Amino acid sequence: MTDSTSAPAPPTARWVPRRSIGVWGLVFFVVAAAAPLAVMSGVAPLAVMFGGVGAPGGYLLGGIVMAVFAVGFTAMSRHVDNPGAFYAYISRGLGRTVGLGAAFVAVLSYVLIAVSFVPAIGVFAHDTVLSLTGVDIAWQIWAVVGWLAVGVLGYLNITLSAKVLGVLLGLEVLVLVVFAVPIIFQGGAEGLSFGSFNPGNVFGAGVGALFVLAFGAFLGFESTAIYSEEAKDPKRTVPQATFIAVGFLALFYTVVLWAAIMAYGPEQAVVVATEDPTGMFFTATEQWVGAPVANAMHVLIVTSALAAALAFHNASARYLSALASEHALPSPLARRSSSGSPGVASLTVSAVAGVIVVAFALAGADPYTHTFIWLNAIGIPGIIGLQALCSAAVVAFFRRDPHGHGVFTRLIAPAVATVALTGTLILIVINYDLLTGAGAATNAALILVLPVTFIAGLVVARILRARQPETYQQLATVRPDEPTSVG
Numbered sequence: 001m002t003d004s005t006s007a008p009a010p011p012t013a014r015w016v017p018r019r020s021i022g023v024w025g026l027v028f029f030v031v032a033a034a035a036p037l038a039v040m041s042g043v044a045p046l047a048v049m050f051g052g053v054g055a056p057g058g059y060l061l062g063g064i065v066m067a068v069f070a071v072g073f074t075a076m077s078r079h080v081d082n083p084g085a086f087y088a089y090i091s092r093g094l095g096r097t098v099g100l101g102a103a104f105v106a107v108l109s110y111v112l113i114a115v116s117f118v119p120a121i122g123v124f125a126h127d128t129v130l131s132l133t134g135v136d137i138a139w140q141i142w143a144v145v146g147w148l149a150v151g152v153l154g155y156l157n158i159t160l161s162a163k164v165l166g167v168l169l170g171l172e173v174l175v176l177v178v179f180a181v182p183i184i185f186q187g188g189a190e191g192l193s194f195g196s197f198n199p200g201n202v203f204g205a206g207v208g209a210l211f212v213l214a215f216g217a218f219l220g221f222e223s224t225a226i227y228s229e230e231a232k233d234p235k236r237t238v239p240q241a242t243f244i245a246v247g248f249l250a251l252f253y254t255v256v257l258w259a260a261i262m263a264y265g266p267e268q269a270v271v272v273a274t275e276d277p278t279g280m281f282f283t284a285t286e287q288w289v290g291a292p293v294a295n296a297m298h299v300l301i302v303t304s305a306l307a308a309a310l311a312f313h314n315a316s317a318r319y320l321s322a323l324a325s326e327h328a329l330p331s332p333l334a335r336r337s338s339s340g341s342p343g344v345a346s347l348t349v350s351a352v353a354g355v356i357v358v359a360f361a362l363a364g365a366d367p368y369t370h371t372f373i374w375l376n377a378i379g380i381p382g383i384i385g386l387q388a389l390c391s392a393a394v395v396a397f398f399r400r401d402p403h404g405h406g407v408f409t410r411l412i413a414p415a416v417a418t419v420a421l422t423g424t425l426i427l428i429v430i431n432y433d434l435l436t437g438a439g440a441a442t443n444a445a446l447i448l449v450l451p452v453t454f455i456a457g458l459v460v461a462r463i464l465r466a467r468q469p470e471t472y473q474q475l476a477t478v479r480p481d482e483p484t485s486v487g
Contacts, residue, residue, distance in 0.1 A: 021231045024166070026224045026241035027248075032165040033220030033311035034249055036256075037172040037304040038120075041297065043213055044257045045277035050434070051210030053193075053266040054201030056258040061202065062214040063250020065420045066221060069387055070246055072394035072414030074239035075405055077225050079397075080476070081234060085225035086386045087323070091476030093393025097461040099476055102386055103323055104457030105450060109382030110316040113219070115353040116375035117309035119360070119367035121146030124305050128298045139367055143357060146306055151350035154313040155343055168300075168307040173252070175297050179285050180259035186288075188262030195266060196258050208427045209434050215424050216380045217253060220308075221245045222387065223315040260284055313349055320345035327471045328460065369437060377435040378449050381428045385450065388421035 047055040073089070080088050086106045091099025122143030130136050153164060184192070195201055202210075224231075224242045231237045261269040263284040272280050286294040321342035324333035337343030360371040391414040398410030428435070432443050464472040 021237070023237045023240050023244070026231060026237060027245050028165040028169055029311050029314065030221045030224055030241065030245035031249060032169045032307040033223060033315070034217060034245075035117075035172075035304045035308035036169075036249070036252060037176060037297070037300055038124075038308065039217045039253065040176060040256050040260075041281040041301060042278070043217065044253070044260070045273040045280040047210050047213040047257070048261065048270060048273035048280075049277055050206035050213070052201060052204055052206065052270055053196050053261055054198065054204055055210060055214070056196040056254045056261065057198070057202035058207070058210040058214040059217065059253040059257060060197070060250060062211070062218055063246060063253070065215070065417065065424070066218045067243070067246050067250070068413050069391055069417035069421065070221075070242050071409055072391055072398075072417065073222060073225070074242050075409045076394050076397060077238045077242075078235045079403055085222060085319075086390050087319070088476040089225075089390050089397070090386075090393040093395070093397035094389070096472060096475045097458055097465070098389075100328060100461035100464075101454040101457035102389055103319070103328065104453050104460070105382050106386055107316065107319050107323070108449070108453045109379040109386070110312055110319055111349060111352060112356075112375040113379035113383075114309060114312035114316045114349060115356050116372045116379070117305050117312065118143050118147050118150070118353050118357050119371045120305045121302060121309060123368045123372075124302045128302055131298060132295060140361060143367070146309065147350070147353060147357070149306065150309045150313050150353075151346070153310055154317060154346045154350070155337060155341060165307050165310060168303045172300055172304050172307070175293065175300050176252070176256050178293055179281070179289055179297070180256050182288050183259045183263045183284075184255075188259075188265065189268070190262075190265035192262055193266055196261060208431045211424055212428050212431050212434055214253075215384060215428075216376075218246070218249055219380060219383050220311060220315070221249065222383075222390075223311070263288055313346070313353075316349045317342045317345040320348060326475050326477075327468070328464070328475060374436055374438070374446060377432070377446050380435065381425055381447070382450050384421055384425050384428065388418055388425060391415070391418040391421060 044055065044059075047058060051058050076089050076092075080092050087099050087103035090102040119139070122139035122141075125142035125146070126137060126139040129142075221242060224238045224245070231241075260281060263269070264272050269280075272283070276283070282294050282297060285297055320329060320333045321336075321344075323329040324331055324345065333345045333348060334342070335344040337346075356375075357367075357371065361367070365371055394414040395411060395418070398405060402410055429447065432447060436443055436446060438446070461472070461475075464475075
């Protein structure tokens with residue numbers, strides 16, 4: 001039986017938000033977190049290697065599933081104005097105890113993904129500078145520069161982060177458009193083929209591995225709700241930004257990856273992706289557009305990782321602050337800086353990032369194959385599992401009161417999303433070695449972090465319920481100054 005969330009105790013005084021982020025600011029955070037250039041040039045070739053020519057169709061299908069998930073997710077955002085997002089929605093649908101367990105998993109997943117991009121910045125910057133200038137500067141130095149940049153921007157006013165992300169994201173998108181357009185208009189190496197969208201190719205032998213990579217490319221789009229306190233008219237901007245981000249990513253990934261396959265021809269593209277996955281996009285860019293654009297792409301991979309690190313850093317800080325404001329975590333984490341950002345939480349995320357990256361480096365771990373990949377191997381299934389649980393919570397929430405929503409919004413879409421995302425999570429676990437490249441013992445240790453964290457959240461919830469019932473009743477409460485009617 002779930003805990004009742006009706007008639008919660010009056011919440012404690014909260015920080016009064018500065019509603020400064022518009023629809024496009026939210027979109028920048030979401031799409032930047034997805035790191036489209038890093039996904040296309042660094043991950044998508046692996047999807048082609050495992051999924052063959054059907055890889056673009058896999059990304060399109062991933063986008064469709066995420067859009068279906070967003071139907072119920074954004075409907076619930078109109079009634080639960082809480083920056084805890086997954087935590088708040090799951091609490092309101094399935095009970096506060098389950099919600100707090102989900103909150104711990106959310107914090108862990110977001111923080112680890114944010115941390116993972118710090119060494120990635122170092123590796124990408126090292127390789128880019130070495131290839132373009134011949135100067136060999138250790139990746140650790142570049143990682144420190146990236147860590148400082150993310151820490152400073154994350155601590156300052158959120159509108160500055162939005163502007164920085166907007167510029168970096170615009171450059172990422174531009175270079176990929178410049179890459180794709182000539183290939184499509186000139187017909188590629190062998191003429192345009194639409195076999196990438198044939199269900200037989202999409203659901204081929206490597207479908208499990210393909211879906212791991214394709215669905216993982218959309219992580220972070222749900223973070224629109226995390227910024228609800230700082231968004232202008234959140235009941236309008238959060239749903240709009242969510243659907244714009246999902247729709248853009250789905251179409252952009254699909255078209256750009258399809259263009260990359262057309263650049264070589266379907267059969268040759270699979271060969272290139274298998275033999276030289278890291279060079280697939282750069283070689284095609286130099287061949288079809290020229291070396292200057294290929295060089296620009298090398299540089300923008302660094303800024304893509306920086307933008308993703310900043311976006312996940314901001315999301316992590318806001319999760320910590322939201323939980324601290326409700327006393328589920330130490331209260332000092334809820335303290336705001338003079339600019340209105342969750343300053344203490346932001347500094348905490350920076351500190352955790354520094355400790356983890358230094359610890360991995362001292363242990364001799366490879367900054368990319370170990371630090372970056374392994375941390376994502378925990379964060380990716382963590383967030384997808386939360387998406388599945390959140391969809392189930394949407395069904396439960398609207399079953400008690402439809403709030404004027406139709407049956408598709410409150411039942412069919414979230415139910416379909418629950419099944420699809422659960423299936424995706426199972427595929428990820430089955431193909432876990434694809435993400436980590438590690439042995440069975442390491443894989444077991446990594447994946448067990450998630451259920452252990454969830455159980456820890458359940459234990460904390462039970463302790464709060466027994467010893468601090470008033471605090472427990474205030475968890476995931478709707479903001480007192482916000483209406484709950486359908487906007």
